[in-house]
Amino acid sequence: MVHELTSPPKAAPGDKVAVLSPSFAAPGFAPALHEQAMRRLADLTGLVPVEFPTTRRLGASAADRAADLNAAFADPEIRAVLATVGGDDQITVIGHLDPALVRADPKPFLGYSDNTNLLAWLWNQGVSGFYGGSTQVHLGAGPEVDDVHLRSLRAALLTGERLEITEPGESEDFGKDWKDPAALTEHGEREATEPWTWAGPSRAVTGRTWGGCAEVVQWILTAGRFATDPAVVEGGVLLLETSEELIPALELGRIIRSLGERGVLAAVDAVVVARPPTTSFEVSRTAAERAAKRAEQCDAAIDMVQRYNPDAVMVVGVPFGHTRPQWILPYGGTVTVDGARRKVWADYS
Template sequence: MTIMPQPHSFTYPPKLRPGNKVAILSPSLGLPEVFPAVFEQGLQRLREFFQLEPVEYPTTRQLHSPPQDRARDLHAAFVDPEIKAIIASIGGDDQIKVLKYLDPELIKAHPKVFLGYSDNTNLHNFLWNLGLVSYHGGTIMVEFGRCGEMHPTTLESLKYALFERGAYQIRPASVYTDESLDWNNILSLSQHPTMFPAPGWIWHNADKHIEGTLWGGNLEILDWNLRANRYIQPVETYAGTIFYFETSEEMPSATEVYRILMCMGERGLLQQFAAVLIGRPKAWSFAHPHTAAEKATFTREWTEAVIKALSEYHPDVLAVFNLDIGHTDPQFVLPNGGQVRIDGFQKKISVIYEKIDV
């Protein structure tokens, strides 16, 4: 087994206990103002299945609150000793504007669970740079507020991430969906989404057993961080890390995904990673309601584009495709900055939600 060195030490946030208060924030888009019913359904599930008490802040239900105000609410949640975790209501598209208003020393002095994904990749990257582990997945409106009921696989992963310690093995889903129901229709809240047979994981260069530190998130947002050139560390900082990424309902094409990875390769960043974990690409949206055949073609071309980029810039790297992370259902939570074990021989992946001292 190859154990990769951490770029710097990471602090896991304290685990939660039933009855804890958790901040529900909208660091990106305040969609709870537009879709209060699905938001309330998510809050009710948080209370019912997790025995956690949600606490809202001034910008939680404000659709377009100023970045300074969102930063203020984040600071307030981090410093409040009664708040034990921060959960994003949903993603968005401008969270990068919030980062410049954040006080890194204040946040580093008060490590707490942060849960979210998509545009919340900005905050995950910010926390990673501070050496703080955060959790990629699980927003109130999408996973907690899921139409019909919470997916049991997602529910189990969330519970383990929030409350348990040690290793958690993630497994390929037998069925999945990337086809959302319409929140404008109140009847959708009680309807179950259509599920489809899930293609299994695809292993690439699986002749290795690697353990290392996770870094990544939504690929489009990571690309924005690279373009801004303010929140990405020198490439050698990422040497030996395990890169994970997934894509959103904006469904970047195979060409666009290749170009993003190409630029990471030209930067010298792609070559730093000991392994790459790749989420099942979302291949359907309300703007592009693909047929089953169109989804299969989109996914095949997308996967081929990723393999092309890896083959050009990091031909020997271990890679695993079709993981249920990010914009897919069900969803496994990944500890950004936490440890992952990838066994290419036995085709197993385990994440460490918190180390158990021996």
């Protein structure tokens, strides 16, 4: 019962790509950051970013945001769709989407966080996408685009090669305030990262990915927007990460437990958990406190997965999701998790 997925064709320099706000219209809140992101996207990829009516419209209705998604997927000149940022209500947009449009002309979609909703919906339609790549966060902010982000962005949109997912050695939980001009030229507070934590058997697993932001995955399951039979992810790789809301390790463990009871953990062969954010504009912690919070989440994830599937290969701390530098990862494409060599590869074809 493994779910069949189509990998959309790559764009080519000169092609148009839609830049949309399926959740929060960050470009309307911080237009200077958005405009820098659009310049960088064009300069670094050769693609032509195209905005739609709600890209900058704060407070746009779910129906209007869905209309822009439908229009982008229907337009033959648009060859990929990128989200500006996440949010918290994209679940209300999904019911307005037209599945016939994405099936007729599959296109890569890039986003993370609340965009887990749209990625999972596309996965249900048989179309793979990419987890990561919000323009406002990873293209617009800072003095330049991080190397690992740029390499995976180009692979996802243009080249389709297989890349080893490596540790860049530094990380930030959040950047400068978007209203601060320094957000255009400076990183946020970065610190050295720890080695990834591995668990489970020393073997290599290659499988198609599913999952995303743990909080949003929980919403998707509650709304009944995942297949009845978890065998559709048989032999796959589960991706899990947590958001800037900084949920406690206990809550992450409960979400993973629900996936275990749902049968998802028993079906997959590998689980990849991201390095979690531990601070925000509202929450400050010392370096020791941040490390302790990351360790708590790591322990909770490993403990709960191993209760349901001790044969799953696990790695915790991979830099995707709510962190910078960020690797964009295939969603519905294939990832290799090698517990023997302690390496991860992603296939962007």
